[in-house]
Amino acid sequence: MNDLHSPNGVPVIDIHDITKTYEMGKLTLNVLKGISLQIKRGEFVSIMGPSGSGKSTLMNILGALDQPTSGEYNLDGEDIAKLSQVDLARIRNRKIGFVFQSFNLLKRTSAQRQVELPLIYAGARDRSKRARAALEAVGLQDRLDHLPSELSGGQQQRVAIARAIVGDPSIILADEPTGNLDSKSGTEVMQIFQRLNQEQGITTVFVTHDPWIARHTQRVIMIRDGQIVADQQVAEPLVAGESERPSEAEELQGIFEAAYATPNAGAAD
Ligand SMILES: Nc1ncnc2c1ncn2[C@@H]1O[C@H](COP(=O)(O)OP(=O)(O)O)[C@@H](O)[C@H]1O
Ligand SMILES: [Mg+2]
Secondary structure, three states: OOOOOOHHHOEEEEEEEEEEEEEEOOEEEEEEEEEEEEEEOOOEEEEEOOOOOOHHHHHHHHOOOOOOOEEEEEEOOEEOOOOOHHHHHHHHHHHEEEEEOOOOOOOOOOHHHHHHHHHHHHOOOOHHHHHHHHHHHOOOOOOOOOOHHHOOHHHHHHHHHHHHHOOOOOEEEEEOOOOOOOHHHHHHHHHHHHHHHHHHOOEEEEEOOOHHHHOOOOEEEEEEOOEEEEEEEOOOOOOOOOOOOOOHHHHHHHHHHHHHOOOOOOOOO
């Protein structure tokens, strides 16, 4: 990276040789095996990889929900590897918004109240006004009093996004946020993430299994068995909702062609 000194080139996430190990009785599970990664302010990054490859473990460390076993982590210019739990929680509340696959909403709580909660914990002012503004930013201004059971999956995820952004975080971490959604709702959620990234410059890290979704981000990082195996810029990120997703049949055809095309195809027999 050669532009570290311009304001937009400053890494907001800077980890070096992070490992995470779980002791399971006599067994030692090396889940992250030395991950180094820099994410610049304003970047929109997706993380892909098979189930069990360590994506959520990495996200929890990036989000200061969990500490690495070893390695360095500089978050927004602050060395957080040595902070106490209390200080970590403070950083988390101030700088990071989380969105999860399962929405994690409270069952008997209205949309507006869900979004106010982080502000209540933070002791912030103008809570209801800010909660309404965040819900408006995700297009739910007419659903303020609805309970989760009165909202579609896509709408519930938008409430969770409003809750994640209401505290003005510098980073959003989303762990498979479209994993439980049909493709139309997934596209709507992607539109919101793209808009927040473009209009408010929120650095966004997004775990997905879906290569189509990943093509809507600027950079794709692939993880396998606790290591980064690829890290590439997306040449022309798709704009959510503007291009038609290929049908499953077309996607399958593409996979077959990529897997079986050989220079001599057709010359067999
Ligand atoms: N708290 C834990 N204790 C023991 N093993 C864990 C724990 N959390 C995750 N793992 C293991 O770490 C590996 C990676 O898990 P995870 O990060 O959730 O993968 P992914 O999100 O890519 O599916 C898995 O083998 C999982 O079983
Ligand atoms: Mg996971």
